[in-house]
Amino acid sequence: MPTIDPALPAVEAEGLSKRYGRTLAVDRLDLRIEPGEVFGFLGPNGAGKSTTLRMLLGLARPTAGRARVFGDPAEDVRAAHRHLAHVPADVALWPNLTGAEALELLANLGPGTDLGYRDELVERFDLRLDKPCRAYSTGNRQKVALVAAFATRAPLLVLDEPTSGLDPLMGREFQRCVVEAAARGQAVLLSSHVLAEVEAVCDRVGILRAGRLVQVAGLAELRRLRRHEFHLSFAGPVPAGLAAVPGVADVEVLGEGRVVLTLAGEPAPLLRAVAGDDVVQLSVREPSLEEIFLGYYGEAAR
Structure with missing residues (x-):
C-alpha cells in the first residue's frame, strides 16, 4: 500500500499551460494541494478543468510549465500513478466482466488495495457484484469506480464529477468517504458541478475561468458565491x-x-x-x- 510523505505536496503545478492551436485552454496555472486536504475545482463549462486534470494525470503534455504528484513529474505516468487513484466523469467498464471481476482487475492495476475496506464499501454503496458490467446503470458503474478508488487508500484521489448518476443517499455516502479519506491523510482533488457537494467536503476551492485559476478561496468565499x-x-x-x-x-x-x-x-x-x-x-x-x-x-x- 502506498506511503504518504507529508513533507511533499500531493499536487504541485507551476506555470502549467496548454495550447491547442490558437486556443489557450490553460494559462499559467499555479496550484498546490497538501496531504489531507480536500480541494474543490470549480468553473464554468469550457473553463479548462478537464484539460488541467488530464495534465495532472499525465494524459496530456503541457505546452509550458510543470506538474508534480508527490514529487514525481506528472508526465512520468508510471511514477505519478503510484500515488493516485482516478475516477473519471464517465466510467467505462469491461462489459463481459462481473462487478466483482472488475474490482479485482482494478485492484491489480492500482497502487494496492485494502480488501477489507473494499468489502465494507461494497456494502455501504449497496453494490451488487454478481451482475455483468454491461447490465450496470451509469450510477452503478460510478459506484464500482468509487469503491475501487477509495479502497486503494491512494495518497491522492482525483475525482472528476464523481457523483454523476448517484442518487442523493449514495451522494451522502460518497461525502462520508471523502471525509474519511482526508482524516487518514489522503489528498482529494474534486472537480464537481454540484456546489453543495463541494461546500460539504472541501477545505479550499480553486475557481477556474477561461483557463486561468483566478481565485483560490476557503469555504467562506464559496458560501458567498452560493x-x-x-x-x-x-x-x-x-x-x-x-x-x-x-x-x-x-x-x-x-x-x-x-x-x-x-x-x-x-x-x-x-x-x-x-x-x-x-x-x-x-x-x-x-x-x-x-x-x-x-x-x-x-x-x-x-
Whole structure:
C-alpha cells in the first residue's frame, strides 16, 4: 500500500499551460494541494478543468510549465500513478466482466488495495457484484469506480464529477468517504458541478475561468458565491428597501407587485423584511453553477 510523505505536496503545478492551436485552454496555472486536504475545482463549462486534470494525470503534455504528484513529474505516468487513484466523469467498464471481476482487475492495476475496506464499501454503496458490467446503470458503474478508488487508500484521489448518476443517499455516502479519506491523510482533488457537494467536503476551492485559476478561496468565499434567486409577488406594490436587506442583490421589479432578487446567506432577514406585506406567492431557485460564475465575474451582460 502506498506511503504518504507529508513533507511533499500531493499536487504541485507551476506555470502549467496548454495550447491547442490558437486556443489557450490553460494559462499559467499555479496550484498546490497538501496531504489531507480536500480541494474543490470549480468553473464554468469550457473553463479548462478537464484539460488541467488530464495534465495532472499525465494524459496530456503541457505546452509550458510543470506538474508534480508527490514529487514525481506528472508526465512520468508510471511514477505519478503510484500515488493516485482516478475516477473519471464517465466510467467505462469491461462489459463481459462481473462487478466483482472488475474490482479485482482494478485492484491489480492500482497502487494496492485494502480488501477489507473494499468489502465494507461494497456494502455501504449497496453494490451488487454478481451482475455483468454491461447490465450496470451509469450510477452503478460510478459506484464500482468509487469503491475501487477509495479502497486503494491512494495518497491522492482525483475525482472528476464523481457523483454523476448517484442518487442523493449514495451522494451522502460518497461525502462520508471523502471525509474519511482526508482524516487518514489522503489528498482529494474534486472537480464537481454540484456546489453543495463541494461546500460539504472541501477545505479550499480553486475557481477556474477561461483557463486561468483566478481565485483560490476557503469555504467562506464559496458560501458567498452560493446565491438563491427569489421570486416574490405581492397583493400591493413591491415594498421599498429590499435592496438594503443583508445579502440581497440584483433587485429587479417586474411590475404588478412582482420582484425578482438574489440572496446570499440565510433567508431570515429577507423574510422578516416582507413579513408585514401581503405576499401572495414566493418561489426560490438555486442558480446553476454556470449562472453563478457568469454573474460573479460580470459576464452576464456581455
